[in-house]
Amino acid sequence: METPRHLVLRAVEQLFARRDSASAAQWAAPGYQENSVLCRGTGPDALAALVDGLPEDFRYTPHLCMADGGHVFIQATCHGLGPQPLTAYDLFRVEGGRLTAHWDALGPVGLLPPVHPSSPAHGNRALVLDFMHTVLLRGQSAATGAYLHPRARYYQHDVVHGTEVLARPGSPAPACTTFARHLKPHHVLARGSTVVARSQGLLHDIACDVFDLFTVARGRITEHRSLVAPHLPPSPCPSLTCAVSVRT
Missing domain, CATH: 3.10.450.50 (Nuclear Transport Factor 2; Chain: A,)
Incomplete structure (x- = not known):
């Protein structure tokens, strides 16, 4: 079975990198909750609206992706939402092989934290x-x-x-x-x-x-x-x- 981390990475590649809003129905569960600062709503249509609302020059570059149970966090850099790049913190919930919720926050570009997987x-x-x-x-x-x-x-x-x-x-x-x-x-x-x-x-x-x-x-x-x-x-x-x- 595909891990939540791998599923989310494939989803953001298709949704945010390729701007494929039609694929929202594939990734989002019927009761999906979109809690983005850019678009809020329920169902796959809310995820599609988020993607459709992104500017043409939008670019999303993930740096850190970590999963814990059914939750997946991504720290990424976003281009195209303003005159300067922005740091994005995205949190997805995965259940039954589908996205069921998404939260995010945006701010000025910050430092990327070091990750040491061997740490407890x-x-x-x-x-x-x-x-x-x-x-x-x-x-x-x-x-x-x-x-x-x-x-x-x-x-x-x-x-x-x-x-x-x-x-x-x-x-x-x-x-x-x-x-x-x-x-x-x-x-x-x-x-x-x-x-x-x-x-x-x-x-x-x-x-x-x-x-x-x-x-x-x-x-x-x-x-x-x-x-x-x-x-x-x-x-x-x-x-x-x-x-x-x-x-x-």
């Missing part, structure tokens, strides 16, 4: 979940130091605002300066040293999805990047320029 993914997932519940959800900033490697720098990239926070051991905790309020983690994927989480959040009292990408080394978080996707009203294909400008 299960322990890294548990570490990140504990960090999120303790620091990001409960706001216990005094506990942040327990999650940082004692001899490593911790970089937090806020690619939405184009800023970077650098903390060394003993310096104030940067994690509580996150630009969106985390309310509840929904999906957490781990592959080697990389952990990805999608959470329900609030940005200036607006409901949003928060994507956090962590790099873990020797049992401590060494890098953290975030993208936010405000929830837009359902629409067949809202203005691409308007949708992207929310995050840039």
Whole structure:
């Protein structure tokens, strides 16, 4: 049986690279949920509308693809949605050999995280979940130091605002300066040293999805990047320029 990772890679190649919107009926389940910042709706027609709404010069270049169970995460670079390339975080859910849901977020191009598959993914997932519940959800900033490697720098990239926070051991905790309020983690994927989480959040009292990408080394978080996707009203294909400008 085809793995969810392989299925998603084939789907994005046909849908985003070849711009084949007619194939949406092949890839998407009848109850498919499209939660993109560019197009929201249900059913294969919503996925087709997303593809049809992409500009002629659109290019989608995947860099990192990781699967955990039936969820597949892709970090990619998108060209054609604005004057500059954008980083895309795409999360797909696969059930019964079909795509059943898609979420994404867009922001300025950020650094590509190193991935070390030999790193223990299960322990890294548990570490990140504990960090999120303790620091990001409960706001216990005094506990942040327990999650940082004692001899490593911790970089937090806020690619939405184009800023970077650098903390060394003993310096104030940067994690509580996150630009969106985390309310509840929904999906957490781990592959080697990389952990990805999608959470329900609030940005200036607006409901949003928060994507956090962590790099873990020797049992401590060494890098953290975030993208936010405000929830837009359902629409067949809202203005691409308007949708992207929310995050840039």
